[in-house]
Amino acid sequence: MELATRQLIYVSRHPCAELYNRFHQRGWQVEVAASAREASRAARDRGATGGLLDLSSAFPAHEIAAFEAPLTLPHVGWVATATAGQLGDSGLRRLVRDYCFDYVTVPSSGERIVDSVGHAFGMAVLADPLASQGQMARSEGEMVGSCEPMLQLFRLIRKVALTDAPVFISGESGTGKELTVVAIHERSIRRQAPFVAINCGAIPPHLLQSELFGYERGAFTGANQRKIGRIEAAHGGTLFLDEIGDLALESQASLLRFLQESKVERLGGHGSVDVDVRIISATHVDLQAAMRDGRFRPDLYHRLCVLQLDEPPLRARGKDIELLARHMLERFRKDTSRRVRGFTPDAIAALHNYPWPGNVRELINRVRRALVMSDTRALSAADLELADYVATQPVSLAQAREAAERQAIERALLRHRGRFSEAASELGISRVTLYRLLCAHGMRQDEGAPPELRDLPAGVALQL
CATH class of the missing domain: 3.40.50.300 (P-loop containing nucleotide triphosphate hydrolases)
Known part of the structure; x- marks a missing residue:
């Protein structure tokens, strides 16, 4: 990613003009946010981003607690600036420790801060693409979706x-x-x-x-x-x-x-x-x-x-199910002391197979419960209590095509009561091709075949 495309969310009640200009000179596009709400909105409207949280600008206590939402977004590399005595506060210390790539004690040189934000931005760019699929999704406020x-x-x-x-x-x-x-x-x-x-x-x-x-x-x-x-x-x-x-x-x-x-x-x-x-x-x-x-x-x-x-139900949102699950995983990762990295393949399969009667609210609850109860680095279908919805036998593309072809032939013959000419016409194939397909699928019955096809060997090759 070129320097000219770097974007920075500068969160401060009293932004420093000199620091702002220094970022601009180094190729950053800077957007200033004065609150956690503005920071969240700015972060959700873009992809990988650098973030500078100026804790030294004396945010009130309720605002500090609200910063947890934007700080949990995986595609933003956050760096905090704070005065020497501020990090004695347990709440501030936890935010910096759990969510920031680095922190700088001020007063400090602008170069030091810009370099630190640059490293944090680089780590955000290198983030696991599966864990940060939300970057590719559109959002409206707190809603995320791409379907x-x-x-x-x-x-x-x-x-x-x-x-x-x-x-x-x-x-x-x-x-x-x-x-x-x-x-x-x-x-x-x-x-x-x-x-x-x-x-x-x-x-x-x-x-x-x-x-x-x-x-x-x-x-x-x-x-x-x-x-x-x-x-x-x-x-x-x-x-x-x-x-x-x-x-x-x-x-x-x-x-x-x-x-x-x-x-x-x-x-x-x-x-x-x-x-x-x-x-x-x-x-x-x-x-x-x-x-x-x-x-x-x-x-x-x-x-x-x-x-x-x-409002569309979750089961109708396709790929959004996995997207939302990963979004909730990042949001509630703080509920556990373990570094949970994502979902196992069987969990992803179960997420898509389950009908979600409780919709997004149920998805949130299942992910939060799994984060607390699981002892592994990746959440499984069993952790989500969806083990019954894992596909027991993987199906290859060839098997899927064969099953679909067989089903289409069966339905055509049933609709036309076994009349070959009409069934073949509906399927868009000749009578000979239809009979050969019946042979290939083990569905041939010589006594019901057309006269010119009764002597064809059962293993005849398909000529579509």
């Missing part, structure tokens, strides 16, 4: 983020619907405003009204002070109604009124409050069936479902 259904989802996220229309996200449990909602919010003009999520299925119906709309002091026993509801708290931003399909019918009517008027009335209040929010809802429930059964109001459905996104 066509996910690329299509990413395109739709960018489109709907530009509008203020209500969005409805459907998909099975565990597919990552909330990550899609967050990605939409962070790409919208409301990204600096509040993001408020409420699980409609987790709150009892008699409490949902007060949670959504709030209440005034004295509205009921125990209401000792005014409480702002979730809808009002999201003013100017995005309100995420998760598991909207589990919302009770009596609550659906109140929510519909708010969607029509963009006003809320607190319990015990006498006036309405104007609220400007963008509504995004999601559910694993089939709302079409719920409407037919009278469990969900059609008028509410049509208010919520202006733009619809479908």
Whole structure:
């Protein structure tokens, strides 16, 4: 990789102009990030990258803890700079020890820092390509994927983020619907405003009204002070109604009124409050069936479902299954003191054979559990508790072709009730070729063969 293409994520609250210029002179393209969130976003949008984490710029404690996410990305070679006394802090020391290629005590020469970052970048380039397949994947926020259904989802996220229309996200449990909602919010003009999520299925119906709309002091026993509801708290931003399909019918009517008027009335209040929010809802429930059964109001459905996104199940994401498994392995590698290097071949086979009823959430849980319980350097199918889904007998390409050919012939003959001419015509071959194929596959029955083919030897060579 040429120097001109080197990229650096410089994480600092007070970036040094002299150091910035020195990197630029040495052929680096520098992007400054002021927080862990900005660093994560910058790191996920590119391939192998150098990273400089300026711990000496006095990040607050909660920000230090948040740096673990970008520091775990395998394609970034991180170097930390810190003052002499900072590494006495156990939390900082652990981050530097576990995730950084090197650290430099400041004050120090700019050349020393640039050289150290260059070495870290080189190690990131040399990283195991299987362990860093995420570089080749596209991402939206915390979501990673390279299959066509996910690329299509990413395109739709960018489109709907530009509008203020209500969005409805459907998909099975565990597919990552909330990550899609967050990605939409962070790409919208409301990204600096509040993001408020409420699980409609987790709150009892008699409490949902007060949670959504709030209440005034004295509205009921125990209401000792005014409480702002979730809808009002999201003013100017995005309100995420998760598991909207589990919302009770009596609550659906109140929510519909708010969607029509963009006003809320607190319990015990006498006036309405104007609220400007963008509504995004999601559910694993089939709302079409719920409407037919009278469990969900059609008028509410049509208010919520202006733009619809479908979250693909994990089993439909093909090569993304292995990609996500490796991504989770890197993310949760800290759960064990052993240096786990990846997955065994039988684990990869099981990952693809298993139907994943729990989707991405189940994949995360299986990888985390395997990391803790396994005693080996590579996670096996047994570690993932998927030993029953390993293919017992490997199949060669020739065997696969032979099986497919035999099956096609059998089905054609069954459809045409053994009539050679019609079956051969459907298969795009002659009657003679069809009979020779029957001989080759051990399917020949001389008494049912055409007259001109009955005397052909069983071992006749195929002439396709």
